[in-house]
Amino acid sequence: MKLKTSARPWRQGMLAAALLLSLGAAQAQSLDELGKSLTPVGAERKGNAAGTIPEWTGGIAKAPAGFNIDKFSTYPFADDKPLYTITAANMEQYKANLTPGQMELMRRYPSYKLNVYTTRRTAAYRQSVYDNAKAEASSVKLVEGGNGVTGIKKSNIPFPIPKSGIEVIWNHIFRDLGGSVTRYSADFPVQSDGSFTAGKRIETISWASYMDNPEPNRILYFMNQITAPANSAGEVALVHEPINQVEEPRLAWQYNPGQRRVIRAPELAYDSPGIGADGLRTNDDLNGYNGAPDRYDWKLVGKKEMIVPYNNAKLADRSLKYTQIIGKTNINPDLLRYELHRVWVVEANLKPGKRHIYAKRVFYVDEDSWAVLHADQYDARGQLWRVREVFGTQIPYVPTFASSGEVLYDLQARRYLVNALTNEEKQPEFGKKYEVSDFSSAALRRMGR
Template identity: 50%
Template sequence: MNNIAFRVSATAAILLALGSVSAAPAAADLAKLGGELTPTGAETAASADGLVPAWTGGLASPPAGFVSGKGYVDPFASDKPLYTITKANAAQYKELLPLGAQALLARGESFKMVVYPSHRTAALPAAIAHKVKEQAAKIELQGFGPVNVAGSTTPFPLPKSGLEVIWNHNLRYLGGGIERTYASFPVRANGDSYAIKVVERRVFSQNMDAPEPNRLLYFVSSIVAPAAMTGGTTLVHEPLDQVKEARSAWVYNAGQRRVRRAPDLAYDSVTDDTEGMRFVDQYDAFNGAPDRFDFKLVGKKAMLVPYNAYKLLDKSVPYASIVKPGSPNPELMRYEVHRVWVVDATLKAGQKHAFSRRTFYVDEDSWSVLWEDAYDARGGLWRVGVHPVVQFYDANVMWYAVNIWHDLSNGGYFIAALGGQEAPPRFNIKGKLADFQPDAMRRSGASQ
């Protein structure tokens, strides 16, 4: 397997060294969007060794057999595995593997990587792609937040810093508004697990009837199972610049029947229903204020990452077939070679976080974080985030099939957002500001 060298621009290195704020990309570079580069800034061409294919528009329409509302058909069901990586042969593929993958493979039989042909499926609606190019010359990163975004879902298609890559992830196109029901499972080292079912609505500012200034999105989620947790609700008003204005959050406790502010719902606060295996800022792979870390843009590299994981959405596959001791069923996972931006985040001096360092691998096509290696205070590899994506081809949205966080210290893992046994997610929903208020939480809780 050929080694694929990192590519880092000299301009990026200079800007990082000087700590400069971002500036608009050159007109000549922006002219490449939609040609030499995809509409969101990825390289259109295949890699020189052919492991990464050319981008030819993505999976922009449903495959044969798809019926709206009946679940997602796997467009690559006929693909055969190219090879399988195990503990025994992991060294052969070392250059293509994140360190977290090497650590998981070293643990033994519960984790392996079944590798398939690569398909670059990411595709956006034409109007969304047009907005990216229209705004790219106008958007700047001032301090910790972008300005002049004006509806762009890729503010920095030609990133010069790690922070710009992270903002592309945070603002990436997710259909404007999402409503979904999903199941999550904390899985202990001995294999014990239980299901937590959640109903969630997330509406971005552009799809709200009366959005407030400096708002990225509005979010509400409610637990509907098991019975002991039913009714617990979280409400979030997410600022665009969270250093300028802190996140506003509230929680409703069904047992106490009261709503309270949750000022600590950020950074490394533990998400209550994960048995401590996911922090708040790991939801959706990464979210929230980026001010506690220095985000260094290491470069771009072709790597084996979880991709096109349609088997995890198959309605004929029960959750019990996915949730297994040690790791989700590796036969249902799918790994492909794709180019990713590598961003290394180091905790700043004087700042507090359970992680001292985090390495993010961000898909060049969708700007989704596909993998995270996270280190403890002593610098040891601790948590591994595995985030397989699929193209929701009926909505032209690339998003996660599931999210998985492995805890290397105890052998447990947390798998979130399994939706194969639920109604398919709804995209492009609209929202009313009145429905994302503490009073609405209280009314909803009282009615249950």
């Protein structure tokens, strides 16, 4: 019922209070469905009407007997064959389930295609992630402007039933990777002629909720050490990521091996160029999206069925050489797996008076894991500029939903950047316990040396 403008203020107040109560009751009822009609992290448990998306039955929450991490790429769907392949020639047939970025890549690069497989809803987390999400969901709130949350202690899914785009993004930022992870990886800025030079790094991330005595107001601690090429080796960056970024902005430091000293590095945020990326990504591009969301207005477009990268264990095959993965214009498509999944679509538009090289960003966030799997990013003219793909993969022995790598295609520069490949590197290490002192400026200086 529409209120008349002549309604008395007290009546408007009573109606508003009644509306808030009804909304509160609906929210409480919805939260009761976690672990029932909804998965423990808030996804729809049931499949779709067409039967092309199955029911979620728990994902892959543990590795089977005899599981060998070095043969991870052959598990568990190595015998699957593509249901169909999408190319520029037939993409119009599937455009309802494709992003603008995917279609533009097919138009530009004949070697870019999507091999689409049977949908497998493998995403699963540790039981503590499920328990904390349900226990804290009713108390978690956005701070003013959405640039942070309050009422959270241990949860990695602050908003399992999101009501806004910013809540979806906070779920992505908070989501768990086994409590902590140390990842040994390689990045490749690929030039327009297909040539590239590997950059290598050691990344260590620990979630504050996984630590015994973290500092107040912390989501996670992050250390990034460059080990190659030689002219960059020894650079180390350290980030303390706050929960409430209204009260406290991101804290960042950098060790410069030339100067042999640690300096504060507030520029390690937003659209400043990412280390080792040859100008092909911003700092907040990494991992699909990271950092403070305050420069954008976040619109929740809704949930859609989209063809996205999923179950990409094959890309992590340790028998593969990087030269077999990286092509002239795009990653070898026969090493990639795409599936039809329900995703939250979130559109971010730059706020008036704020600055960022991306005027608009559209994110596609997996309902089962809260991971960004795809992002289309636009310049100030409204032109599609960069296309990000994150090759989602369930890691059963943790369990967590991570990735086998990322790629960002720059349509204007006609170059692309591959991030976080691990094929020729050491295996990642999940679940190690860290202390706050492991992420201090003193630790940063020791690591640089």
